[in-house]
Amino acid sequence: xxxxxxxxxxxxxLGDILNSNAKFLAQQLAQLGIPHYYQTVVGDNPERIxxxxxxxxxxxxxxxxxxxxxxxxDDLTCETIADFFGVPLVENAAIIEDISEKFTQRGRVMSxxxxxxxxxxxxxxxxxxxxxxxxxxxxxxxPGLTILTxxxxxxxxxxxxxxxxxxxxxxxxxxxxxxxxxxLKFWGIGESILAEKVSAYLNLPNPTVAPYAGNGExxxxxxxxxxxxxxxxxxxxxxxxxxREIGGLDxxxxxxxxxxxxxxxxxxxxxxxxxxxxxCTGGGLGQMLTEISGSSDYFLGGVISYDNxxxxxxxxxxxxxxxxxxxxxxxxxxxxxxxVKGRLFTTWGLSITGIAGPTGGNVAKPVGxxxxxxxxxxxxxxxxxxxxxxxxxxxxxxxxSACQALDNLRRSLLKR
Amino acid sequence: xxxxxxxxxxxxxLGDILNSNAKFLAQQLAQLGIPHYYQTVVGDNPERIxxxxxxxxxxxxxxxxxxxxxxxxDDLTCETIADFFGVPLVENAAIIEDISEKFTQRGRVMSxxxxxxxxxxxxxxxxxxxxxxxxxxxxxxxPGLTILTxxxxxxxxxxxxxxxxxxxxxxxxxxxxxxxxxxLKFWGIGESILAEKVSAYLNLPNPTVAPYAGNGExxxxxxxxxxxxxxxxxxxxxxxxxxREIGGLDxxxxxxxxxxxxxxxxxxxxxxxxxxxxxCTGGGLGQMLTEISGSSDYFLGGVISYDNxxxxxxxxxxxxxxxxxxxxxxxxxxxxxxxVKGRLFTTWGLSITGIAGPTGGNVAKPVGxxxxxxxxxxxxxxxxxxxxxxxxxxxxxxxxSACQALDNLRRSLLKR
Numbered sequence: 001x002x003x004x005x006x007x008x009x010x011x012x013x014l015g016d017i018l019n020s021n022a023k024f025l026a027q028q029l030a031q032l033g034i035p036h037y038y039q040t041v042v043g044d045n046p047e048r049i050x051x052x053x054x055x056x057x058x059x060x061x062x063x064x065x066x067x068x069x070x071x072x073x074d075d076l077t078c079e080t081i082a083d084f085f086g087v088p089l090v091e092n093a094a095i096i097e098d099i100s101e102k103f104t105q106r107g108r109v110m111s112x113x114x115x116x117x118x119x120x121x122x123x124x125x126x127x128x129x130x131x132x133x134x135x136x137x138x139x140x141x142x143p144g145l146t147i148l149t150x151x152x153x154x155x156x157x158x159x160x161x162x163x164x165x166x167x168x169x170x171x172x173x174x175x176x177x178x179x180x181x182x183x184l185k186f187w188g189i190g191e192s193i194l195a196e197k198v199s200a201y202l203n204l205p206n207p208t209v210a211p212y213a214g215n216g217e218x219x220x221x222x223x224x225x226x227x228x229x230x231x232x233x234x235x236x237x238x239x240x241x242x243x244r245e246i247g248g249l250d251x252x253x254x255x256x257x258x259x260x261x262x263x264x265x266x267x268x269x270x271x272x273x274x275x276x277x278x279x280c281t282g283g284g285l286g287q288m289l290t291e292i293s294g295s296s297d298y299f300l301g302g303v304i305s306y307d308n309x310x311x312x313x314x315x316x317x318x319x320x321x322x323x324x325x326x327x328x329x330x331x332x333x334x335x336x337x338x339x340v341k342g343r344l345f346t347t348w349g350l351s352i353t354g355i356a357g358p359t360g361g362n363v364a365k366p367v368g369x370x371x372x373x374x375x376x377x378x379x380x381x382x383x384x385x386x387x388x389x390x391x392x393x394x395x396x397x398x399x400x401s402a403c404q405a406l407d408n409l410r411r412s413l414l415k416r
Numbered sequence: 417x418x419x420x421x422x423x424x425x426x427x428x429x430l431g432d433i434l435n436s437n438a439k440f441l442a443q444q445l446a447q448l449g450i451p452h453y454y455q456t457v458v459g460d461n462p463e464r465i466x467x468x469x470x471x472x473x474x475x476x477x478x479x480x481x482x483x484x485x486x487x488x489x490d491d492l493t494c495e496t497i498a499d500f501f502g503v504p505l506v507e508n509a510a511i512i513e514d515i516s517e518k519f520t521q522r523g524r525v526m527s528x529x530x531x532x533x534x535x536x537x538x539x540x541x542x543x544x545x546x547x548x549x550x551x552x553x554x555x556x557x558x559p560g561l562t563i564l565t566x567x568x569x570x571x572x573x574x575x576x577x578x579x580x581x582x583x584x585x586x587x588x589x590x591x592x593x594x595x596x597x598x599x600l601k602f603w604g605i606g607e608s609i610l611a612e613k614v615s616a617y618l619n620l621p622n623p624t625v626a627p628y629a630g631n632g633e634x635x636x637x638x639x640x641x642x643x644x645x646x647x648x649x650x651x652x653x654x655x656x657x658x659x660r661e662i663g664g665l666d667x668x669x670x671x672x673x674x675x676x677x678x679x680x681x682x683x684x685x686x687x688x689x690x691x692x693x694x695x696c697t698g699g700g701l702g703q704m705l706t707e708i709s710g711s712s713d714y715f716l717g718g719v720i721s722y723d724n725x726x727x728x729x730x731x732x733x734x735x736x737x738x739x740x741x742x743x744x745x746x747x748x749x750x751x752x753x754x755x756v757k758g759r760l761f762t763t764w765g766l767s768i769t770g771i772a773g774p775t776g777g778n779v780a781k782p783v784g785x786x787x788x789x790x791x792x793x794x795x796x797x798x799x800x801x802x803x804x805x806x807x808x809x810x811x812x813x814x815x816x817s818a819c820q821a822l823d824n825l826r827r828s829l830l831k832r
Contacts, residue, residue: 016637023434030430038468113611278699287703291810293775314760366505377545
């Protein structure tokens with residue numbers, strides 16, 4: 001018993017997009033313990049789609065389709081599947097209702113072409129799409145063969161998978177032994193150094209421990225094969241505890257934790273508030289903080305002082321210091337932090353000023369040079385110098401700057 | 417005459433990595449005008465690899481393999497191909513020499529396992545690997561069938577493709593016609609409605625026109641098959657002109673244009689400046705604007721007024737109106753826009769206040785309700801109500817809000 005992933009879309013054959021859907025589904029199948037030996041990509045062409053169905057149906061028992069469920073004429077997946085198995089399409093009233101309601105919610109009128117999305121093979125069940133207009137199907141066209149279809153839009157597909165497909169597959173007896181994993185997240189330490197520190201753990205049989213690096217942080221993934229979440233917790237917890245001890249302050253959280261959510265929890269628990277003053281990040285730090293629902297408990301707002309006139313006018317930065325030290329300097333970073341803290345009446349003021357590039361750098365102040373200011377209780381104010389290196393892209397330097405600012409605040413909150 | 421991309425590697429079936437090789441090769445084949453209708457991913461398993469070869473060899477004339485050329489026992493691609501066609505592997509002296517030389521250059525000794533990489537099917541030509549130890553092959557196992565193999569390491573594969581495979585394919589008569597394409601980008605119109613408006617263009621032979629939807633916008637991709645860029649421009653330009661006319665203001669740009677870059681160009685050309693006041697987006701609008709290098713020409717900064725105290729204190733929003741209409745209201749949006757424009761002395765002030773969710777919504781003001789304020793020249797101020805729908809995630813509602821604000825400004829700049 002095994003599955004095949006079939007991604008339908010000419011844009012994949014043109015190389016317009018990366019096939020992230022195949023990666024997502026492959027990971028998910030692995031977690032459920034469902035074997036999967038083939039992935040196929042085919043264009044929006046009925047004859048070729050049928051040929052792919054014939055091959056896949058001859059070698060696996062679960063066909064998972066993504067793409068080709070849209071309202072346009074080149075979206076052919078569902079009708080081609082029905083056609084292959086010689087089953088008529090029937091219009092589903094519930095889908096029509098759902099689609100028109102979604103259009104109403106967005107203040108738009110459902111177009112006739114959307115009716116096409118309500119046609120599913122006779123006998124197929126709906127695989128509901130909570131966010132988009134294209135539902136999928138769960139269908140047994142013949143004994144021993146199950147077909148699941150998803151739209152190509154990743155965000156829609158992910159929710160449909162976790163909310164409907166996974167429960168269905170488990171009801172079919174899959175996922176008895178599941179791979180549970182927990183990722184510890186580290187900031188301020190490199191992959192190789194961390195790997196050396198935890199080398200004794202990298203060859204464990206169950207749970208396994210593996211390091212991954214990306215987006216400026218390092219993760220240690222602890223993966224346990226177990227029958228249920230309790231059994232997996234018994235395997236993972238002791239190892240996690242030991243790894244956290246080794247990691248110390250560099251380990252900022254696990255799984256869905258972000259630097260912003262961790263900082264937020266610390267501020268909430270201490271009943272403190274935060275404001276930000278941003279130059280080169282232009283709002284990115286505030287966005288990171290407010291990505292967390294409930295951040296209004298501790299984050300009051302800030303000033304985007306992209307232009308020096310705003311640093312002076314709204315933050316009270318000393319114009320002479322701006323001339324003397326430049327906008328990208330420890331002094332200005334500190335004055336920005338003190339300024340925003342005072343004007344928004346918060347416990348903490350956090351600031352960022354730097355050179356995100358690609359232009360604007362020089363020998364003395366290269367692209368990637370960033371100063372972070374942190375004003376805390378009383379008159380206490382600190383600044384931190386970062387040199388991210390001119391080889392990085394503008395967006396990555398901005399991202400790293402915001403993360404580093406959050407990490408500086410995190411460590412200050414923990415060290416007291 | 418067409419090609420198939422076959423990616424070999426269990427790491428792809430485990431979902432550990434994105435299949436960027438398939439995307440690269442797909443783009444390259446499209447540019448060379450080599451039709452390619454299928455992509456297959458298979459694990460490091462001889463029997464399944466053979467099955468995939470049998471299927472592919474029966475439907476295409478060029479098989480392009482990536483992966484499975486390494487020195488380890490699970491690298492089986494080359495020997496499995498030879499085995500399938502019943503041809504013996506022969507050790508190639510030139511490859512041995514090349515590999516050992518590369519080891520010497522790195523001050524290392526060639527390990528016995530690397531000798532395996534010097535085995536190629538009898539009669540096959542070497543596809544040299546300038547950077548790595550794993551060479552590929554170019555082989556005609558039988559008339560009318562050509563096989564090319566590449567290692568899975570993208571950087572090695574890219575150089576081997578451009579330095580040897582492309583010249584080889586051109587010598588076979590390919591690449592006389594290349595596919596050039598241009599994507600028109602639309603905001604404020606749904607895929608189905610746009611598709612109906614341009615339906616007459618969706619069945620053109622050359623250039624072709626196809627709609628794609630994602631991230632709240634719709635794109636029309638115009639793809640032309642032509643001998644060179646001039647000829648393709650002659651094909652694309654008139655169609656682009658007509659589609660832009662049909663799209664009207666909904667078409668905001670093409671290819672690398674973003675709403676932020678388009679707004680930026682308009683402001684720069686008119687010598688005007690912009691400031692922002694953000695509540696629910698928390699800095700996301702400012703970040704979008706400053707993602708563009710050179711945005712300091714027109715973007716001065718803004719105020720993140722996440723808490724009402726900041727709306728009053730830094731933006732001068734009337735506290736009584738906050739009580740009367742609520743923070744999420746047209747009145748407050750307008751006062752935020754006027755306030756930030758006045759305090760930062762900009763030509764335009766753009767504001768966002770809304771309910772990003774998942775909490776904080778009610779019947780009167782549901783999640784997804786967003787007000788955008790726009791203060792322009794003189795005392796002119798407008799507000800726009802958006803209802804994105806409560807089914808969306810917080811981050812998407814925030815993203816859509818920032819994009820919509822930019823689009824409102826864009827239309828105001830164009831309509832004068």
